[in-house]
Amino acid sequence: MTNKTRVQASLNHIQPDAVPVDFGSTSVTGMHVNCVAALREFYGLEKRPVKVHEPYQMLGLVEPDLQDALGLDVDGVFPPETMFGFRNENWRPWTLHNGLELLVSEHFKVKTDDNGDFLIFPKGDTSAKPSGKMPKTGFFFDSIIRQYPVDDNNLNPDDNLEEFSPISDDSLVYFADEAQRASLTGRAVMANFGGTAFGDIALVPAPFLKDPKGIRDIEEWYISTLTRQDYIHQVFEKQCDIALANLAKIFSVVGNQVDAVFLCGTDFGTQNSTFCSKETFRSLYMPYYQRINDWIHKHTTWKTFKHSCGSVITLLPDLIDSGFDILNPVQCSAAGMNAQDLKNEFGQDLVFWGGGVDTQRTLPFGTPEEVRKEVLQRCEIFSRDGGFVFNSIHNVQANTPPENIIAMFQAIKEFNGNM
Numbered sequence: 001m002t003n004k005t006r007v008q009a010s011l012n013h014i015q016p017d018a019v020p021v022d023f024g025s026t027s028v029t030g031m032h033v034n035c036v037a038a039l040r041e042f043y044g045l046e047k048r049p050v051k052v053h054e055p056y057q058m059l060g061l062v063e064p065d066l067q068d069a070l071g072l073d074v075d076g077v078f079p080p081e082t083m084f085g086f087r088n089e090n091w092r093p094w095t096l097h098n099g100l101e102l103l104v105s106e107h108f109k110v111k112t113d114d115n116g117d118f119l120i121f122p123k124g125d126t127s128a129k130p131s132g133k134m135p136k137t138g139f140f141f142d143s144i145i146r147q148y149p150v151d152d153n154n155l156n157p158d159d160n161l162e163e164f165s166p167i168s169d170d171s172l173v174y175f176a177d178e179a180q181r182a183s184l185t186g187r188a189v190m191a192n193f194g195g196t197a198f199g200d201i202a203l204v205p206a207p208f209l210k211d212p213k214g215i216r217d218i219e220e221w222y223i224s225t226l227t228r229q230d231y232i233h234q235v236f237e238k239q240c241d242i243a244l245a246n247l248a249k250i251f252s253v254v255g256n257q258v259d260a261v262f263l264c265g266t267d268f269g270t271q272n273s274t275f276c277s278k279e280t281f282r283s284l285y286m287p288y289y290q291r292i293n294d295w296i297h298k299h300t301t302w303k304t305f306k307h308s309c310g311s312v313i314t315l316l317p318d319l320i321d322s323g324f325d326i327l328n329p330v331q332c333s334a335a336g337m338n339a340q341d342l343k344n345e346f347g348q349d350l351v352f353w354g355g356g357v358d359t360q361r362t363l364p365f366g367t368p369e370e371v372r373k374e375v376l377q378r379c380e381i382f383s384r385d386g387g388f389v390f391n392s393i394h395n396v397q398a399n400t401p402p403e404n405i406i407a408m409f410q411a412i413k414e415f416n417g418n419m
Contacts, residue, residue, distance in 0.1 A: 001016055003020070003073040003074075004073075004186060006018060006020045006188075007073050007188035007259060008188065010351065010387060010388055010389055011259065011303045011325070011351055011389075012386065013351070015383075015385055017419065018416035019383045019388060019389075019390050019412060019415060019416055019419075020073040020074070020188070021070070021071060021072050021074075021391070022072060022073065022190070022389050022390070023062055023070065023072055023391065023392075023396075024059075024060075024074075025190035026076055026305070026307075026328075027056075027057065027059065027078075027262075027265070027395075028262075028265060028307045028329060028394055028395060029328065029329075029353070029354070029391045029392075029395070030054065030060070030062070030396070031059065031060055031062070031405075032058055032060065032140070032395065032397055032398040032400075033052055033058050033059065033060035033100065033398075034060075034139070035397075035398070035400055036060030036062060037060065038405070039069075039405065040066055042406055043066065045066060049093065049101045050100075050102055050103070051063075051088070051091060051102070051103045052102050052103065052105075052108070053078070053082075055084055055105075056084065056132065056140065056202070056207065057141075058134075058139055058140040058398070067187070071413065073389075074188045074190050074389070075185045075187040075188070076182070076189075076190050076191075076192060077175065077191045077192060077254075077258070078178070078192050079192055079193065080170075080171050080175075082105070083202070083207055083208060084132060084207050085122045085123045085124075085208030085209065086107030086108070087107060089107075091103040091104065091105065092105075094108065094110075097118075098139075106124075107124030108120070108124065110134075111130070113133075115135075117133050117135050117138075118134040119144075120134070122207060122210045123210060128210040129146055129210075130144055131143065131146065131206075131208070131209075132144060139397075139398035143205040144205070144207075145216065145218065146205070146212055146216060148213060150215065150220060152228075155228070155231055156213075156214070157214075157238065158238075159213035159215075160213075160214035160215060161238055161239060162206070162209060162212065163203075164238070164239045164242045166242065166246065167246040167249055167250065173253075175191075175193065175253060176254055179191065179254035179255075179258060188260070189257055189260075190258075190259065190262060191254070191262065192261075192262045193246070193250055195242065195243045195246055196243045197263070197265050197266055198239065198264060198266060198285055198288050198289070199221070199232070199236075200265045201218055201222075201266070201267065202265065204221045205218065222275070225276065225280070225284060226280075229283075229284060232284060233284070236284075240288045240292065243292060244292065244295055247292075247296065251299060251300055256301045258300075258302050259302065259303065260325075260326060261296065261303075261304055261305060262307070263289075263292060263293075263305060263306060264289070266285070266308065267307075267308050267310060268281065268308045268310070268312050269308055269310020269311045269312040269331065269334060270311060270334075271335065272311055273311055273335065274310070274311065274314060278315065278318060281315055282318060285322075289306075289324070290322050290323055292304075293322060294323060297323060303326055303351065304323065304324050305325070305326040305328060306319055306322075306324040307328045307329065309329060310334045311331070311334035311335040311337055312327075312334075312337075313335075313336035313337055314336070316342075316345075316350070319350075324350070326352075327350045327352055327353065327354075328354045329354035329355070329392075329393045330352045330354040330382075330393060331354075331393050332355050332378070332393065333358050333360060333361065339355060339377075339378055339381045339382065342355075343381050343382055343387075347385070348387075351386075351387045351388065352382050352389075353388075353391055354389075354391040355378055355382060355388075355391075356375060356390045356391055356393070357371060357374050357378065357408055359392050359394055359395070359396060359400070363396065363404050363405070363408065364400045364401070368403050368404055371404045371407040371408050372408075372411040372414075375411035375412060379412065379415040380415070383415075383419075
């Protein structure tokens with residue numbers, strides 16, 4: 001099988017010749033720049049700084065030479081702008097707190113505050129208020145909440161729709177070019193078109209806007225999903241209408257070169273339970289998920305990708321009924337998310353894109369042998385009859401020991417060699 005057909009088989013619940021692997025095709029299946037740099041060094045690749053392609057989480061671009069070295073099967077198409085609202089272009093040097101030399105976009109503008117923290121600015125405009133902060137002891141940016149006082153008598157849903165607009169001709173050209181580029185790699189194509197994440201808490205503060213209005217405080221947003229549901233429905237309804245119109249235009253230029261599309265990163269799970277009841281999920285989120293998924297499945301061959309951390313076991317039947325094909329990151333350490341139980345009960349309906357190794361304990365704090373054992377076990381469970389794309393449980397974090405990351409990839413190779 002080729003890289004692409006291997007992924008396609010697994011997406012269709014057909015046993016592939018090997019477990020397909022993804023690292024770097026989305027903002028939730030990547031690796032911190034520290035880890036990408038360490039892997040480039042281990043595999044003896046050309047010595048050059050890693051590009052920060054997703055500055056919010058400081059994810060490193062996994063370039064073709066490293067994709068080949070790691071045996072990756074998926075390539076990503078990303079939005080034209082980063083989480084801070086600027087394009088990745090005209091790369092220039094920049095140094096992380098730990099001394100790692102990197103390449104960042106010319107629009108990546110930071111200042112250092114009195115505490116030694118990095119402040120980053122929306123659209124790269126240093127005349128605006130900063131929208132993100134990286135502590136001097138940290139490795140990625142946190143959103144800075146910029147919330148006007150909330151007046152319930154004057155709330156306007158349009159204020160929470162500023163970032164959702166008809167797609168531009170320039171963006172259509174960009175997606176057409178990127179989809180063609182990715183398809184020519186011979187890998188499966190994961191598209192990140194944007195605009196379909198209803199209530200993703202990483203997007204609510206709008207770090208990409210210079211002056212966000214509406215409900216932008218994370219706590220206030222969560223309160224609103226209970227106390228201002230009419231308002232949230234108005235936001236989601238208009239967002240959904242815009243998204244469907246944009247998807248039709250995007251499909252007209254990219255077609256079925258895309259194998260899967262990352263639709264939504266809204267988290268519904270904690271370590272022990274869900275953020276909301278099944279009833280709230282069904283009334284507040286499910287109608288919009290169904291509309292988006294129904295359109296995609298009617299007009300395209302794309303598979304749809306839903307990210308939600310935590311214990312979402314009670315919501316999986318509703319996610320399936322919402323039309324999602326793929327679940328990520330498959331947090332097996334959360335309550336009720338036992339790998340074998342997930343595969344047995346939902347393996348015919350969901351593709352598990354993740355779940356390969358725990359990034360909270362095993363990968364960062366275990367031994368290489370413990371990593372190997374967990375990877376082999378998860379591959380054995382999830383790979384049966386397809387329906388599995390290997391990825392760690394969310395992004396590989398900054399201080400993960402390189403020897404553990406290498407042990408993970410060696411274990412995947414070992415498992416595939418015995419298939």
